[in-house]
Amino acid sequence: MFFKPRFSTKNYSRRGFRLRGNTLVLLFAFFMVGLFLHYGGKTKPVVAFWNDVRQIIGLGRSRADREESNPYKVPEPNSGPDVATDNRSSSESEASDEASDRSSKANDGQSSKTVRFDFEKQVDFLLPVSRSSAGELIRHEGYTLSYRDEFKDAQWVAYPLLDYETTGDADRKNEQFKPDPAVSEGTALPADYTRSGYDRGHLAPAGDFKYSQRMMRETFLMSNITPQTPDFNRGIWKELEELIRTWAVRDNGLYVITGPVLKAGLPTIGKANEVSVPQKFYKVILYCNKPAIRMIGFLLDNEASTSSLKQFVVPVDQIEQLTGLDFFPKLPDDLERKLESKGRSEMVDEWFSN
Structure with a gap:
């Protein structure tokens, strides 16, 4: 005789702890x-x-x-349209506060660390003058540029680089490339670079404006962007940008002018716009601390290089001949000729040995 349980073991197994689909x-x-x-x-x-x-x-x-975390990877536009928008009215107080703070710090730095020449105090002392075709002058808070619509490129970007501006909390990771609403004929669009094989290369680098998120954001306007080969943008060009920031800290501030060498017949990219692809880029750097003054020029091909930056130092006269620009025209003529005609070895000794 077998004992018959009062409950079903079959039902018990079904009712036990089991994770069902839901x-x-x-x-x-x-x-x-x-x-x-x-x-x-x-x-x-x-x-x-x-x-x-x-x-x-x-x-x-x-x-x-x-x-994905590589800041020099060719980024694609977000899902929004490529439209130039001007949001300055919504943040005028923020801009005013930053500009006032920046001006105050700049004046403090000049008075305590450097002595200015009289010619530095002239209006637009920093800006080059074109000897042929002048572009549209665009002034932003952090930099000024001359935009050539026929190339959809800036022919130069100029700004003072103060030592404190190279450090700060500003971060580039959430910034987006955008058309520049200040350019009357419109700039290239971020999408013009998509699948082109070229980086959206900065002329005034974002890293020069870590002091202010607003000014860093300005560097992502397409008026400040130019087609650069990835290995150039992420390589020797990045190395030069970092060197200049090091010099700005060492020397308590510099004047920087940078841009592409623009000429007819350059290859182009873009669907909505024909964006010229420069073959060469330059930087002209001026240091002033009365009575000391020195100048240096760099001329680089738009391609990868493992050479020392010293190999790209050239007389500023040479860059002027290629670009049709007159750099620092408000310098006294004799001083300007002396600075711009210096050879590579002399400039390397002045800048790299300190």
């Missing part, structure tokens, strides 16, 4: 919500979570994530 879905949903909250609402929490796991077990970040 429960799994709810747990997965809670897991995903938790990831979004933990990673601050990022759009790729699973990727971020996986990268954290990889770092914990010693595998490092994934290759795709490393490439």
Whole structure:
């Protein structure tokens, strides 16, 4: 005679602790919500979570994530349209405060660290003059430029680089390339660079304006952008930008003029616009601290290079002949001729040995 249980073991097994389909879905949903909250609402929490796991077990970040974080990777426009918008009216007080603070710090720095020449105090002392075709003069808070509509490129960008401006909390990672609303005929669009094989290369680099998020944002306006080969933009050009920032800190401030060498017949990219691709780029740097004054010029091909930056030092006269520009025309004539005619070895000794 067998004992018959009062309950069914079959039913018991069915009613035991078992995760059913709906429960799994709810747990997965809670897991995903938790990831979004933990990673601050990022759009790729699973990727971020996986990268954290990889770092914990010693595998490092994934290759795709490393490439995505590269600030010199050719970025694509966001989902919004390529439209020039002017939001200055909504932040006039912010701009005024930053400009006032910047002016105050600049004046303090000049009075305590440097002595200015009289010619530096002239209006627009920094700006070059074109000997042939002048572009449209565009003034932004951090820099001034001359824009050539026929090339959809700036022929020069000029700004003072003060030592304190190279450090700060401004971050480029959330900035977007945008058309410049200040240019009357319109600039190139970010989409003109898409799948072109060229970087959207900065003339006035974002790293020169870490002091102010607003001024850093201005460097992403397309009037300040030019087609550069990726290996050039992320290589020797980046190295030169970093060197100039080092000099600005060492010398308590510099004047910087930079741009492409523009001429007829350059290749172009772009669908909405024909954007000229420069073959060469230049930088002209001036240091003034009365009675000391020195100038140096750099001329680089738009291509990768592993050469020393000293190899790209050229007389400023040579850059003037190529560009049709007159740099620092408000310098006394004799002093200007002396500075602009110096050879490579003399400039290298003056700038690289200190």
